[in-house]
Amino acid sequence: MTTTYAERTATEKYVGRPVDRLDGPAKTTGEARYAAEHRYPDLAYAALVHATVARGRITAIDTAAARAVPGVIEVLTHENAPAMKPFKVSLLDPLGAMASGTSVNYLATDEVHWNGQPVAVVVAETHEAARHAASLVRPAYQELPAVVDFSAEEPNATPQKRSMLLESEADKGDAKAALAAAPVSVDLRFTTPPHNHNAIEPHATTAAWNGDHLTVHEATQGIPWVRKQLALRFGVPERNIRVLSPFVGGGFGGKGPIWAGTLLAVLAARATGRPVRLALTRAGVYHTVGGRTPSTQRVALGADEDGRLTALIHTSVARTGRVGGWQEQITSASRHLYAAPNIHLRQHLVQLDLLPNTPMRAPGESIGSFALESAVDELAWELGMDPIELRMRNEPERNPVDGKRFARRFLREAYALGAERFGWKERDPRPGAMRDGRWLVGMGVATAYHPAMHMPVSAAVRLSADGGVVVRCAMAEIGVGAATVQAQIAADELGVPLEAVRVESGDSELPLGAMAGGSTQTASVAASVLAACRKLKQSALALARRSPDSPLRGRRLSDLEARDGGLFRGGSGETYAAILTRAGRDHLESEIKPGMLGLVGPLRDRMRWVKAACGAQFCEVRVDRDTGEVRVSRWLGVFDVGRVINAKLVASQLRGGIVMGIGLALSEETLIDPRTGRIVNASLGEYHVPVHADIPRIDVHWLDEPDPTMPLGLVGVGEVGITGVGAAVANAVRHATGRRIADLPITLDKLL
Amino acid sequence: MRVNGVEEKLDVEPWVSLLDALRERLGVTGPKKGCDQGACGACTVLADGMRINACLALAVQYADKEITTIEGVTPHPLQEAFVRHDGFQCGYCTPGQICSAIAMLDEYAAGMPSAVSDGAPQLTEAEIRERMSGNLCRCGAYNGIVDAIKEVAG
Amino acid sequence: MRPFAYVKPPDVDAALQAVAADSGARFLGGGTNLVDLMREGIERPYTVVDVTGLPLDEVAELPGGGLRIGALVRNSALAADRRVRTRYPMLSQAILAGASAQLRNMATVGGNLLQRTRCPYFYDQASACNKREPGAGCDAIGGFNRSHAILGVSDSCIATHPSDMCVALTALDAVVEARSVRGTRRIPLADFHLLPGDTPHVETALAADELITAVEVPPIAAPSRYRKVRDRASYAFALVSVAAAMEVEDGTITQVRLALGGVATKPWRAREAERILLGGPAADEAFRRAADAELASAVTRPGNAFKAGLARATIAATLRDLTPGEEAA
Numbered sequence A: 001m002t003t004t005y006a007e008r009t010a011t012e013k014y015v016g017r018p019v020d021r022l023d024g025p026a027k028t029t030g031e032a033r034y035a036a037e038h039r040y041p042d043l044a045y046a047a048l049v050h051a052t053v054a055r056g057r058i059t060a061i062d063t064a065a066a067r068a069v070p071g072v073i074e075v076l077t078h079e080n081a082p083a084m085k086p087f088k089v090s091l092l093d094p095l096g097a098m099a100s101g102t103s104v105n106y107l108a109t110d111e112v113h114w115n116g117q118p119v120a121v122v123v124a125e126t127h128e129a130a131r132h133a134a135s136l137v138r139p140a141y142q143e144l145p146a147v148v149d150f151s152a153e154e155p156n157a158t159p160q161k162r163s164m165l166l167e168s169e170a171d172k173g174d175a176k177a178a179l180a181a182a183p184v185s186v187d188l189r190f191t192t193p194p195h196n197h198n199a200i201e202p203h204a205t206t207a208a209w210n211g212d213h214l215t216v217h218e219a220t221q222g223i224p225w226v227r228k229q230l231a232l233r234f235g236v237p238e239r240n241i242r243v244l245s246p247f248v249g250g251g252f253g254g255k256g257p258i259w260a261g262t263l264l265a266v267l268a269a270r271a272t273g274r275p276v277r278l279a280l281t282r283a284g285v286y287h288t289v290g291g292r293t294p295s296t297q298r299v300a301l302g303a304d305e306d307g308r309l310t311a312l313i314h315t316s317v318a319r320t321g322r323v324g325g326w327q328e329q330i331t332s333a334s335r336h337l338y339a340a341p342n343i344h345l346r347q348h349l350v351q352l353d354l355l356p357n358t359p360m361r362a363p364g365e366s367i368g369s370f371a372l373e374s375a376v377d378e379l380a381w382e383l384g385m386d387p388i389e390l391r392m393r394n395e396p397e398r399n400p401v402d403g404k405r406f407a408r409r410f411l412r413e414a415y416a417l418g419a420e421r422f423g424w425k426e427r428d429p430r431p432g433a434m435r436d437g438r439w440l441v442g443m444g445v446a447t448a449y450h451p452a453m454h455m456p457v458s459a460a461v462r463l464s465a466d467g468g469v470v471v472r473c474a475m476a477e478i479g480v481g482a483a484t485v486q487a488q489i490a491a492d493e494l495g496v497p498l499e500a501v502r503v504e505s506g507d508s509e510l511p512l513g514a515m516a517g518g519s520t521q522t523a524s525v526a527a528s529v530l531a532a533c534r535k536l537k538q539s540a541l542a543l544a545r546r547s548p549d550s551p552l553r554g555r556r557l558s559d560l561e562a563r564d565g566g567l568f569r570g571g572s573g574e575t576y577a578a579i580l581t582r583a584g585r586d587h588l589e590s591e592i593k594p595g596m597l598g599l600v601g602p603l604r605d606r607m608r609w610v611k612a613a614c615g616a617q618f619c620e621v622r623v624d625r626d627t628g629e630v631r632v633s634r635w636l637g638v639f640d641v642g643r644v645i646n647a648k649l650v651a652s653q654l655r656g657g658i659v660m661g662i663g664l665a666l667s668e669e670t671l672i673d674p675r676t677g678r679i680v681n682a683s684l685g686e687y688h689v690p691v692h693a694d695i696p697r698i699d700v701h702w703l704d705e706p707d708p709t710m711p712l713g714l715v716g717v718g719e720v721g722i723t724g725v726g727a728a729v730a731n732a733v734r735h736a737t738g739r740r741i742a743d744l745p746i747t748l749d750k751l752l
Numbered sequence B: 001m002r003v004n005g006v007e008e009k010l011d012v013e014p015w016v017s018l019l020d021a022l023r024e025r026l027g028v029t030g031p032k033k034g035c036d037q038g039a040c041g042a043c044t045v046l047a048d049g050m051r052i053n054a055c056l057a058l059a060v061q062y063a064d065k066e067i068t069t070i071e072g073v074t075p076h077p078l079q080e081a082f083v084r085h086d087g088f089q090c091g092y093c094t095p096g097q098i099c100s101a102i103a104m105l106d107e108y109a110a111g112m113p114s115a116v117s118d119g120a121p122q123l124t125e126a127e128i129r130e131r132m133s134g135n136l137c138r139c140g141a142y143n144g145i146v147d148a149i150k151e152v153a154g
Numbered sequence C: 001m002r003p004f005a006y007v008k009p010p011d012v013d014a015a016l017q018a019v020a021a022d023s024g025a026r027f028l029g030g031g032t033n034l035v036d037l038m039r040e041g042i043e044r045p046y047t048v049v050d051v052t053g054l055p056l057d058e059v060a061e062l063p064g065g066g067l068r069i070g071a072l073v074r075n076s077a078l079a080a081d082r083r084v085r086t087r088y089p090m091l092s093q094a095i096l097a098g099a100s101a102q103l104r105n106m107a108t109v110g111g112n113l114l115q116r117t118r119c120p121y122f123y124d125q126a127s128a129c130n131k132r133e134p135g136a137g138c139d140a141i142g143g144f145n146r147s148h149a150i151l152g153v154s155d156s157c158i159a160t161h162p163s164d165m166c167v168a169l170t171a172l173d174a175v176v177e178a179r180s181v182r183g184t185r186r187i188p189l190a191d192f193h194l195l196p197g198d199t200p201h202v203e204t205a206l207a208a209d210e211l212i213t214a215v216e217v218p219p220i221a222a223p224s225r226y227r228k229v230r231d232r233a234s235y236a237f238a239l240v241s242v243a244a245a246m247e248v249e250d251g252t253i254t255q256v257r258l259a260l261g262g263v264a265t266k267p268w269r270a271r272e273a274e275r276i277l278l279g280g281p282a283a284d285e286a287f288r289r290a291a292d293a294e295l296a297s298a299v300t301r302p303g304n305a306f307k308a309g310l311a312r313a314t315i316a317a318t319l320r321d322l323t324p325g326e327e328a329a
Ligand SMILES: Cc1cc2nc3c(=O)[nH]c(=O)nc-3n(C[C@H](O)[C@H](O)[C@H](O)COP(=O)(O)OP(=O)(O)OC[C@H]3O[C@@H](n4cnc5c(N)ncnc54)[C@H](O)[C@@H]3O)c2cc1C
Pocket: A685, B037, B038, B039, C026, C027, C028, C029, C030, C031, C032, C033, C034, C035, C036, C051, C071, C072, C075, C097, C098, C099, C100, C103, C106, C107, C108, C109, C110, C111, C112, C113, C114, C115, C162, C163, C164, C165, C210, C211, C212, C213, C235, C236, C237, C238
């Protein structure tokens, strides 16, 4: 597998253009069908019963009242449910460990591992009967001591394990000594609360068995994982399982792993012999789908009087669950952003009796960048220096912790452009100096950073005699416009009009491997689609050359141009349709199947290069002088995200990240009662995601410099947008009020 | 009940919500369920032209109303404008946003006030945002939605 | 939701008969609170009496200049009513500051008066809650109580009354008209909602078989204003809200009304503050002093201690906005 990529498609007709989403009409007319919207005759409905203790054993479970509800078909508990196979991690598939959200074998055990764990499933003829009956199931528990209080447990944190896929600790020089000796320094402690993804579509599964064949309509970011997990847990071959997920109503990481709802819907369908739909309630999502870990972090920076960093210390404590969980690279940005000669990075974990945490948009970086970039800003205040200037003085030539080369880095350019467009020089550097009526105005900046990667995925492209092209890939469409981007790439590479390209996705019958996660999907699929298109052109040419009548006879692909639906040189050439028709073929297809070996390239790449998306976030806030209410009034981000295939979609992705970041900065917090481990605000009414009125116009720009080490030069954009946002807001608040808020979210009570 | 101009005979128990009646009984799945608690707006439909949250409406209570869902407003210039301005990503909040926006423009035209202003002569961005705040979009497509509405409002 | 019977009476008398005969009956207005609580299993009526067909949806002039607001007037219609907007701006503003346009289109005046607390422990059946289950205890007192009340609390319950509209109505000296088969009663809004004491499940002076038919608001000359402070810019309940009306002559306050939301177990008429303000100077210092006096009885907890300071600042800011010569921003 090579690590250098062609930077361009054969023609540059669609790539780079702000093409409208191909699925726009389906989504705006209500035609797009999501996982809970597939009808089956004989469909039954399931509802979950959630545990109300943090840890314990079920001593009895009374289902009589539930069974008596008219329409109830079955009440499944650990006493009567058919067994699922236990969760298992395969050494051959390290990623597989992430596939299951928890290791709990639901309804096969009387053990309760967290407050909210499903302990029974009711299946009924209607959704209403199932839900009502579920409220009547009465479990009795023997409670066991549970450890659920993150801050109380912090002293017991242990070092995070090293992992091939994650960035972890680092040491360079002697950071502690350098900090002590530094003429100027800051040493801050930050806290960030747990968060929940809150995709507007709650997780839903519609499952139908036919003998030992299973069809599941599932809201998932990772079709391959769902199929694999279900095969494993239900003991049927993977080929017997069809997972359909053409539209997913938002994921943000929460629909990556397989959670209780999916398994229990399939289990209920098997137990009752009926197709079953399990659409989680909003509270059900909170109680069964893990969210972002809370963190406490320390960032200490030492600098000389000119603002050159001498020491950078960044340590973190996060949590996992006793029955699963995911470690985050919270100090990741500190490996890459500043040229400090002495660096000390450590990540720690505590294990709690809670629903395991799971990746949520930019796991690690979103909250890690809050701490690092807030501390850098504070250092600028200490130095009396402009915070952009401070960053520019410490911009490294090579990766600070290990001297690796950057695949590319345009942070200077991003800041320069951003400062100009945002009007940074209008900023009066004194705190509280800018006012507008009752509002104190503040401006802040922070750096956005997210590592870039791509994975081996399978994809196929088919060319038909009628000139149509079909791109086939079991990727997930969670809102990124996956199909649109790949259609643009295929249309360009093959030289066909965009309208001729159809994309089939969201079905496990298609070539597998793609996952919408870690900002890897677009680049990963692009690599395979591009390769498939190239192979296809070769095949088409080979076919043409076999015919004595073909004007392509004797030509090599490198001499030809793909355009007008075929291969041409100057005025002579042929359309694919003509080639196929003459050869009596109705289609040609090529498939790229890199398999696990395909991981070698990207991993080797990682040893060699540091690749990332990065950017400069500019924020203006207004803080009410009386009440401390904070409103974001302007936003501008300039990003270095490699090649931009579709400006419209990239802008939306970046904006979406920033919007979620504004939530992280100002209002989002999952409240977990430290006495019981219960999520207290398990609703969209009490967990405050940003609404229209919270979000100003968000101006996004990018530098459009291809990354030479990534397919088509493109870098994923799904996550970088949220990074740096928390800090940019905090830094603007610092400017407006003189107050450094180190504990998210920045609610008004912290400013009074 | 009339749903999207068609008389539907619906025999549902009184405890079935309008949203579930539409989605599960009639197969009208344009209106979405995001919270079932009135807290997200994904289920927004029009009842005699007024926007409501179908999840908190009992179907029986709306028996004599004309219900319009995204299916019933198609085609509408807002739909194209949403596509042009990329006013969505995953699309799950979109039918609710569009139905809500249609009614919002009517409310505005009828001189209904909002918390931002008292019947302002101009449909400013701040005005649109306040009036649309009952529709959450976790994908964060708010800018595109506002642009689409502004364009259609003229 | 537990199954129930649904009836839609054609007139008020039939509605009253329906509940008189059935102690498990509940009126249904817009349903935005009742349906939610029924789905959560917190409200479990056997019969639901839909009152939205009753002819109680008019806003009418009262002799002497007040308004009589039918119990079934939708929140959005009331906020949009020209007379309300010009004569009672704080009432229109309070309604518009609450919920969302969709919910305001559904919600009725009667339902809004009777909406129940948003205390998250009240909503979660896994928690102990005296309001939901008398005697069970209160998880909010030692738990998360950032959104909870600091005024009018008891050892049993510290739940905030969530309504915005009621805060303005309290300031306006509104009177609730209620009817049952036994006759018609008029209850001043100030007496309508009850403090939790040791019976937090008893929330209002209304009997189970009484139907709210109207709310009457007497005329008021002083200009008024509603200010709501919350965690989001819209679509969130109040942390603190202030309904204020004030008339100032030559720098002296000649008329003042003040009520608070988000900080108390019922819509809170700030009579102590009013007493101090009346006849005094319209000046920031006086506003703060009055606020302090009102908040002297506040009982705070670590989670909601900030509300005292926030309420004080918001009261002062709102009164400042009503002071001639100070421009409202
Ligand atoms: C997500 C969300 C956000 C919200 N945000 C806010 C906010 O910010 N500010 C705010 O003030 N409110 C807010 N609300 C609450 C909303 O204002 C109330 O739910 C609404 O006012 C209730 O009115 P309704 O007609 O729908 O009442 P219903 O739900 O129909 O009834 C509520 C109660 O009143 C009784 N009832 C109804 N009518 C009568 C009558 N005529 N006589 C006797 N009893 C009657 C019912 O039996 C029931 O007990 C919010 C609600 C939701 C769901």
